[in-house]
Amino acid sequence: MAKKGRIETGAVGATRWIGTTESLIAHTIIFAASFTFIFAGVSADTVLLVLTTIVSLEAIYLSIFIQMTVNRNTESLQEVEEDIDEIQEDVKELESGVGEISEDVEEISSDIDKIQEKDAEETQQETDTRKAMENIEQTMTRLREDIAALKQTQQSATDIERR
Helix, strand or coil: CHHHHHHHHHHHHHHHHHCCHHHHHHHHHHHHHHCHHHHCCCCHHHHHHHHHHHHHHHHHHHHHHHHHHHHHHHHHHHHHHHHHHHHHHHHHHHHHHHHHHHHHHHHHHHHHHHHHHHHHHHHHHHHHHHHHHHHHHHHHHHHHHHHHHHHHHHHHHHHHHHC
16 A cells, blocks of 8 residues: 555656656756767667667656546546535535525514514503593592582582571
């Protein structure tokens, strides 16, 4: 497992390095230098054969590195996809919760309206009761005055009879 980790780490490092300006310069120098072997007396066919073999091997390894990078990116995208799915589920749950809260708010609003109507009715009843009590008090006061007047009239009649 540790060996696989080192190989993958090396492959990732090589992939990163190959895509740099330094890699381009190093490859250009190596290819240019390989042609100097012709001037050193090595046959051109041999130099081209070795160079072609090296370039072919490098192309094979580059394609492997590229596929490894694609695989890593695919795995990463799958993880992101899963995260997006989870987020979408969370959003749906939140929307459901907001809908429930909205229903609760409407219900509370309706209850408040009913309470306000009931309070208005009670206030009206209290006002009506006060008016009725005032009328009763006024009637009672008049009745007392009338009774007092009758008593006084009766007393006067009794006093007149006694004389």
